[in-house]
Amino acid sequence: MSAITTGRDSTGPVGAGPSSTASSAGLTGTGLTGTGHLVRLFLRLDRIVLPIWIVGIVGLVAASASAVQGLYSTPALRAGYAATVSSSPAAIVMSGPAQALDTVGGITLFEINLTSALGVALMAIFLTVRHTRTEEETGRTELLRAGVLGRHAPLAAALIVVGGASLLVGALIGLSLLGLGLPAGGSLLFGAAMACLGLAFVAVTVVAAQVSEHARAALGIAVAVLGVSWGLRSLGDVNDNAASWLSPVGWVQSVNAYGDQRWWPLLLPLAFAAVLTVVAVQLGRRRDVGAGLVPTRPGSPRASRLLSTVPGLAFSQQRSALLWWAVGLFLGGLAFGSFGNEVTTMLEDNPEMKDLLGAGGSDDLVAGYFGLILLILALVVACYTVSSVHRLRAEESAARAELVLSTPTARRSWQFGWLAVAGLGTLLVLLATGLGVAVADALVSGSTERSGELVGATLAYLPALAVIGGLAAALHGWLPRLGLVAWAVVAGCFVVGWLGDLLKIPESVRDLSPFNLTPRMPLESMDWSVVGLLSAVAVVLLLLAVVGLRRRDIDSA
Amino acid sequence: MTAPIVVDQLHKSFGSTHALDGLDLTVARGEVHGFLGPNGSGKSTTIRVLLGLLRPDSGHVRLLDGDPWRDAAALHRRLAYVPGDVALWPSLTGGEVIDLIGRLRGGLDETRRVELLRDFELDPAKRSRTYSKGNRQKVALVAALASDADLLILDEPTNGLDPLMEEVFQSWIQRAKDEGRTVLLSSHILAEVEALCDRVSIIRAGRTVQSGTLADLRHLTSTTVTAETGRPADDLTGIAGVTDLESVDGRVTFKVDTDHLDEAIAHLSGLGIRSLQAHPPTLEELFLKQYGERLPAQDESPEALAGSSADTVGSGSGDGDRGTGR
Ligand SMILES: Nc1ncnc2c1ncn2[C@@H]1O[C@H](COP(=O)(O)OP(=O)(O)O)[C@@H](O)[C@H]1O
C-alpha cells in the first residue's frame, strides 16, 4: 500500500497545473540552477544551426569585403565612389551612413554593412526565439522546469549561448577585416560594434519572447523592432538628423570605425541590452510557464464554423502571424518607398550629377532604386512563405498531424489545407508590401502616377515566391528533416540578388534565383514567359510535394 | 466479415532499429483487446501502421476489410484514435479541439459529448497550452468516445490520468463494449487490461509472444495455492507440476501447473484441509513469466516491469503506475 501513497504524492505537484509548477521552481535558490546543463543542451541542439549562421555571416562579409579591396586604390577612385553614393539616398538607406569614404576601410564598411548588421541581428533573433519561446511552446521547458531547473535558467542559458555566438561573429568579422590588411583599430572596433548589435537584439528578443505566447509572434515582434531600427537610422542618415540615435543600428554605426573611431557609443547597445534583460527577468516572474504576458482570453467551449476544415484550422493557427507580417511589410514598404522621390529631387537640384549618372536620366535612376528595394522586400516576403510552409513540418513533428490524419482527412487534403493558407498569405503579405511602397511614394511625390506600376512590380514576384514555397513543400514531402535547405535557398537568392555584382557572380548562376529571373519592373518591362516558366516550376514542385508525402512515413518523432 | 484488425508477420524498421519483427495481431469484432508490452516494444509503431501513418516493410495488414496504407482516409470514417502522446494546438481550447476532430470525422454525438465532459471533469473553455498531460489525454479521449466509430484504437490512453479518471475511463470502455464497438487498447497497466480486456496480445521487441483470452493465458501458467492442512504436506513435491514449495508452521505455499491442479488439491484434501486459498496468475505474473527469464537481454523492460510490479501488487487498481509514466 505504501507504494501507492508514494505514487499519489509524486503526482501531486506535477499534475496540479502550471502555476504550482512555477512556484515549486521558485524554491530552487537563485533561479539559475541548471543553467550550465541547459547551455550544454542548447549547444548540442545547435551543433548544425549555429555553425551555419556563424560561417554564413562571416563568410559572406569576408567575401564581400575582399571583393572591394583593390578596386579603390587611388584617392581619385575613392572620391568618385564617395561622390556617387553619398548623394544617393537609396544607397544610404540600404548601406548605412556615408562615413570615411575617402578610405578603403570606409568603402569596405559601406559595402558590407547591410549584410553584417542584418546577419548578426537576425541570427540573434532566430536563435533566441528558438531557445526561449519555441522551447516553451513545445513543452520542453515545462518538463525541464519540473525537474531541478531554476526559473530563469532557460533565459540565462539562451543569453549565454546566443550572446556568445554574437561575440564570436563580431570577433571573426573584425579579424577577417584585419586579415585583409585594413587598419587594426578600425577592424576590431567594427567587429565589436557587430557583437554589441547582436547582444542588443538577443535582449530585444528575450523581451519579445516574454510578451507574446507564440514563437512566431515573438519572432515577428523582434524582426519588427529590427525593421524600425533600420528605418530610423535610414531617416537619420539620409536627412542628417538625430533619428539615428533612436536606433540600436544607428548606435553601432556611429562608431565610424575607419574614421573617428569612437568606442563610447558601444556603451549604448550594452546598456540597452542590460536594461532589456532586467525587464525580461521581471516579466518572467509575473507569468506562468507557457503563457504570455498578454493574458490569454478565456476561450470558447465550442468551435466556431472556421474550425471545421483543415484550411480553417490552418488559417486559425496563422491568423496572427499573417497579420504581423502584413503590417510589418506594409511599414517596411512605406519606409523604403518614401525615399524614391528623393532620388528625383536630388537630381533636379544637381544637374551636374544628373549628367554624371547620365544613362536614361532620373526616371531610370528612380526605377532602378525601386527595382532594388522591391527585390529585397520580396526576399523578406519569401521568409514568410518558407516559415508558413514549414508549419506542415511543425504539425507533423508535434504529432498534431497524426491526430488530424486519423480522421477521414487524406494526406493530400491536410497538405493542401496548410499550403493554401501559405499561398494566400504570401499573396496578402506581398500586396501589403506593394501598397506600402506605393502609398509612401504617392504621399512623398504628391502624385499617384507610379502607384499602379509599383504595386504591379511587387506582385510580379508572386511566381518566384510560389517557386520558393513549392520548394519548401517538396522538401517537406520527400526529406522532411531538411527544412533548413529552403532557408539556405532564400539566403542564396539574397546573396546573388544583393551581392551578385560585388562578388562578380556569373549571370548564369544568378539566373538560378527565381528572384533574379523576375523582371525588375519599373526599370525592366514585364516578361510573361518568365511568369510562365516560374509558375510551371512551382506547379511541378507542388506535385512533387504531394507524391513525396503520399509515399513516406508520417514522422511524429 | 473478417476480424476488424488482422496483422500477420509485420516488419517495420527505422534505419537500423528493427521496431517490428514479425508481429501478429488479430482483434475480433466487438472485443476489447489488450495490447501489452514494455516501453519500446513496438505498440505505437503497430498502431501507426494500422492508421496508415507508417508504411509496413513487409507483412500483411488488414483493417476493417481494407488496406490501411492505401485506403486510409476511407477507413478512418469508421475508427477513432487516441495517440499515446497527445499534442494539441496551444491556442485552441479543449472544446474547440473536440469539435474540430469531431467535424473532421464527420460529426459527433452531442449528448455523449456533454456526458463525457462531465464524467472526465474537463473544462472545455481552457486553452490547450494550459492543460496538463492528463487533460490533453482527456481531450483526445472525449473526442474519440463521442464519435460513432466502430473501432477505437487507444494508445496507452490512461497514461497521465489519475485513479478516479481511470475508473471513469473503464466505465466508458465498458459502455463502448456494450454498444458492440471493437477496442484495441495498448497499455502497460496490467490492472486496467485485466479489468477490461477479453483477449490480450503480449509483445516484446516487435514480436508477439503470446495471444489469447486471459483464461487461455492463465492456463499456460501455474496457480498459486496456500493451504493449512492437518498433516504436513511436504510430500507435495512428488506430484507432477508442483514448484516453489514453501512450508512454514503447517502452512504450505506452492505453485502448480493448471493442468495438475486437480491432483494437487486431491492430495491436500487427503491431508485434511483447514484453510485454502488459490489464486490464478495475475496478468503481471504472466508478464513476468514472459520477460522475467530474459530481462538482461532487453534494455528497456526492467524499468517498465519495476514500475508495474511495484504498483500493482496488492492494489488491483493500477493507480500508482503514473509514477513511472512521467
Ligand atoms: N520514427 C521513428 N524513428 C526511429 N525509431 C523509432 C521511430 N518510432 C519508433 N521507433 C523505435 O521503434 C521501437 C518501438 O517503438 P514504439 O512503437 O514507440 O514502442 P512502444 O509504443 O511499445 O513503447 C523503439 O525502439 C523506438 O525507439
Ligand SMILES: [Mg+2]
Ligand atoms: Mg508507445
